Amino acid sequence: MTKDELYNISFQLILHSGNARSSAIEAIYEAKKKNFEAARQKITESDKELNQAHTFQIKLIQEEAQGENFDIPIILVHAQDHFMTALTLKELANEIIDLRQEMIHLINN
Template sequence: MTETEQKILMMISSSGESKAKAFEALNQVAEGQYDKARALLKEAQEIDLEAHKVQTQLITAEMSDSEDKPEMSLLMVHAQDHYMTSQLARDLIEKLIDVFEKKEGK
């Protein structure tokens, strides 16, 4: 496995972990645990930052004039999909928490 493939797999893994934390936060909302939910979303965001760093490295390398720049691959497209959906899940769940808190008058 190449170094680039390892980075891409780390991006997929981080994105999956972030999305799992976001849905765990939503489960906490269902139990009325808003502080726990917000803490889990913060964890999800921090995990997303790791995936974002890898994404930035790969995009920067692809844009370089270097001869060893990474090629676009199906694996990278897959990683990008995971990263984007984890961000969407986190953002949507954050808004849902706001809605439920407002509804309960918190």
């Protein structure tokens, strides 16, 4: 893999992870407004972006498993950080949505 390809994959990871993170945050805001259907849609959008990012991450893992040695540029470390943060935030957003729905259910009953 060339250095340009490695940078391209890094930027794709950042792009899709950033989109996933934004959608997860928007899901939390929608849940706060009690728009749970919209919140779940935002989680679905986040999942799609995370799947895209994961595709690029898997490409790197497969290349390394096949013997490719990488000089790890800082941009790749940054990209991985974005990916892991987005994954964590999406999981947290799901929990926040669930909690808000449970609270409303308890208040209304």
